[in-house]
Amino acid sequence: MSLDSHLVVERPGFRLDVELRAAAGEVVALLGPNGAGKTTALRGLAGLTPLSGGRVELDGAEVHRLPAERRRIGVVFQDYLLFPHLSALDNVAFGPRCQGLRRAAARRVAAELLDRVGLADHAHARPAHLSGGQAQRVALARALAVRPRLLLLDEPLAALDAHTRLEIRAELRRHLAAFDGATVLVTHDPLDAMVLAHRLVVIENGAVVQTGTPSEIARHPRTDYVARLVGLNLYRGEAEGNHVTVGEARFSSAERLTGPVFVAFPPSAVALYRTRPDGSPRNLWRATIDGIERHGDNVRVHLHGPIPLAADVTPSAAADLDLTPGQEIWAAVKATETHAYPA
Amino acid sequence: MPWPLLVPALAGLAFLVLPLAGLLARAPWQSLPQRLAEPRVLEALRLSLVTATIATAVCLLLGVPLAWLLARTTLPGRRVLRALVTVPLVLPPVVGGVALLLVLGRRGLAGQWLYDAFGVSLPFTTAGVVLAEAFVAMPFLVIAVEGALRAADQRYEEAAATLGASRWTVFHRVTLPMVAPGVLAGAVLCWARALGEFGATITFAGNFPGRTQTMPLAVYLALETDPDAAIVLSLVLLAVSVIVLAGLRDRWTGTA
Incomplete structure (x- = not known):
């Protein structure tokens, strides 16, 4: 199931205007500094923030006029937002129940998903008694339980400590590979984006500044923000043959080019x-x-x-x-x- | 500690505690057991507990949705609405009783219709007691629940929506369980207020033993004829208040 969207959200002093596509089975990472509009874009897709313009299409069908509860878009929130009064099992069963399944059937679906994320033993634990990594897996299972057409993850690893992060990152990659719908994940961590995503969309100040595969972006950054993320010195200049002029400095480069270059x-x-x-x-x-x-x-x-x-x-x-x-x-x-x- | 604060603080404390101590000191402890067993006392106590509980149920049924309306919607004139809801809180209860009589009395705006259509007359009945108590106590519940709703993290409701929950499902499966402690606190406060209600009750429901004579009314009446009985009834109400306060210890008196 594929996503094709154009998200426009206008607020005083801020305008988000991005086009976002993801093919079935593709993982797209929305990467950008704080305040770039990543989370706003995600909320726009999910139907939690109304769009000022644009559209959201899933498999060619418009969904942006539907309320969040009728879009069937799974969301893993940054701090997971597991319902504190429900067990892990009932958290995961919540979606299937809303889709009309009886309690027993919904719990069977939930138990199977918890088993898949390796938490069968914690089915009856309340969220307060789960570790950060476990809560993250329950949140993923809960989002997958509605058989979403599109999966959204908001900073899925940000709340974890460094060690857990490493482990959960590898695991998340495996689960995302098994998911056949489109996935959009938001992160400000380039490593998360490079490991988890097939394609990166970098946004700054509400607009897309660069898209490409992780290796393209790592090799050829086009903004200072991306260059810092991937750890390169980056300049914009004029090329003539093997020479590039950047301000008062003159470079010799390996490539022969003419005109404006990075x-x-x-x-x-x-x-x-x-x-x-x-x-x-x-x-x-x-x-x-x-x-x-x-x-x-x-x-x-x-x-x-x-x-x-x-x-x-x-x-x-x-x-x-x-x-x-x-x-x-x-x-x-x-x-x-x-x-x-x-x- | 500076004395301009310490002296009034201690005076204030004495002012609040001494009358209660006086009540305990003057209590006819010897005759307490048989006085408590008097049918008059038991009747008033039973009526008070029953009416206060039904009034609380009525307040929950109407007040929780009202609190939700005030906390969660962007209704125009919501501020005016909230002010109106809190009016019974500051209104002298006697005035509330008079107002109820004017609306629900047999010649009242709604009361006349009720009587003509169904033969129902609310004033001077036990149902009237419940109405008077609910009228006075509901703002306590609404304010407590609205506060809890405002403090609750609405992102959980968004998470529920992304899982396909309708607004109603979100309310009863996510919102309500999450504000349950606030609802409970509001309900207990509401119940305590209903239990102590005097002015609106005596105005709207009168003072008929067994039917509308609740504990506070019985206390007031006994004071004229049998002061010891008044003390005993007051002790019972004091005991109930202390039990309620103990139950809410963590929530209202603060753990700090």
């Missing part, structure tokens, strides 16, 4: 020197250190010069260079790791 390279491709290096490496600038922070096993150095720049150096290199904020330094970027692509 240039991207990882912080690890930047090398720092106290004195101007011998020979004449291309892509060399004088820059000032803005800040230094730990980043994984390395040290990330933020620089400004002709272009703002993030560089990753090893701790020992950082010690040898004796880096301090405000210090002037030489930064060089390897041309082989500098990628240009049309803007």
Whole structure:
């Protein structure tokens, strides 16, 4: 079952206007910073926030005029919203009951789903007695119990601690693969999006800024937000042959292009020197250190010069260079790791 | 602790506690058992408990939906409506009784019709007592339930809607269970108010032993003829109040 939608929600000082499609069996991640309108888009799809314009079609049938209870769209909410007065089993049986199943039949459906998410033992537990990971699985089972045409997940892993998250992420991926309808999930975590989704839709300020597969987006970011998410330095410039001009800086890149382009390279491709290096490496600038922070096993150095720049150096290199904020330094970027692509 | 606060605080405490202590001190403890067994006392107590309970049931049946209307809909003039609902809260109960008489009395707007069509006359009957008590007590329930509804997380209702629940299903399977503690607290408060109701009852339902003479009415009457009996009846009401308060300890007196 496929989704084809155009969501427009207008509020004072904010306008959401995004087109969102998902094929049957496809998982689409809606990725964006806080306040970008991700959750609003999800609520618009579910019928919880009225649309100011646009449409929502499931398998070609318009549903955006239907109230939420008649759309048959399953939602896993950010903090799950399991009914606190009902057992896990009755939470999952709630949807089937609303669809007209008798209590016993609804409970059979629910028991089977709880078994599928590995919670058969906790069927009679109240939500207050479930761990975060268990509650997340009950919420997923509850949403799937209505045999939804479309499954929506709002930050499905955000409420979990790091360890549980890892486990639940892998498990969620398995359940989503088994679901034959379309899935839209909202997240601000690029890792969740890359692991769980087939396709990413990045929104900023209520508009789509980039869509593509996770690997496309990781390689060719088109906004500063996406570049930061995937950990690349990103610039917009003019290309002529192997050269790209970004402001006052000139890059040599591996690709031959002309016209407006993006240039991207990882912080690890930047090398720092106290004195101007011998020979004449291309892509060399004088820059000032803005800040230094730990980043994984390395040290990330933020620089400004002709272009703002993030560089990753090893701790020992950082010690040898004796880096301090405000210090002037030489930064060089390897041309082989500098990628240009049309803007 | 600054004395301008401490002294009035202690005076206030004494003011609230001393009369009750006086009641206990003057109680005819020796004759208490046989006085409690007097048919007059038992009759008044039974009538009070029965009417207050029915009045609470009436308030629940009408008041919970009314509270929902005030808390969950965007009806125009909702603020005026809420003000109207709370009027019986501040209205002297005697005035409430007079108003009830004017509407439901045998010559009243609705009362005349009731009498002509069904031969039903409400004033000076046990049903009249229930009506008077419900009229005075319902605002307590409505306000408590409305507060609980406003405090409840409405996202659970949205979650229920995405699972296919109609508005009515959402109300009775999600909303109501979630505000149950608030409804219970409101009902107990409402019941206690109905139990103590005096002014509207005596005005609308009169003072007939066994039919409309509830405990507070019996206390007032006994005070003129048999002060000891009044004390005994008052003690019974005090005991009921204390039991109710103990039951609500966590919710109203606060755990802090």
